[in-house]
Amino acid sequence: MKNTLYQCGICNQEKEDGIFLYQLYLCHDCEKEIVATNPKDERYQYIVNKLKAVQKTTHTI
Structure with a gap:
């Protein structure tokens, strides 16, 4: 069974x-x-600076 790979938001x-x-x-x-x-x-x-991307992907209600 192959695991899914994801691209890290810090090291890419x-x-x-x-x-x-x-x-x-x-x-x-x-x-x-x-x-x-x-x-x-x-x-x-x-x-x-890399973690600031989190702010761009979140929404507040």
Whole structure:
């Protein structure tokens, strides 16, 4: 049985293990990186910018 691959919204790689944050798919590797990244790290702002895509895919009532 073949697992479905999804493109991660952070690393842009296709992976089968991850979660959906609204409509944005996050692979487990990026999920771990998000949790572990210090706001002072250079990569932090990159992750924040990628996560802003979540705001564009959600609607408030």
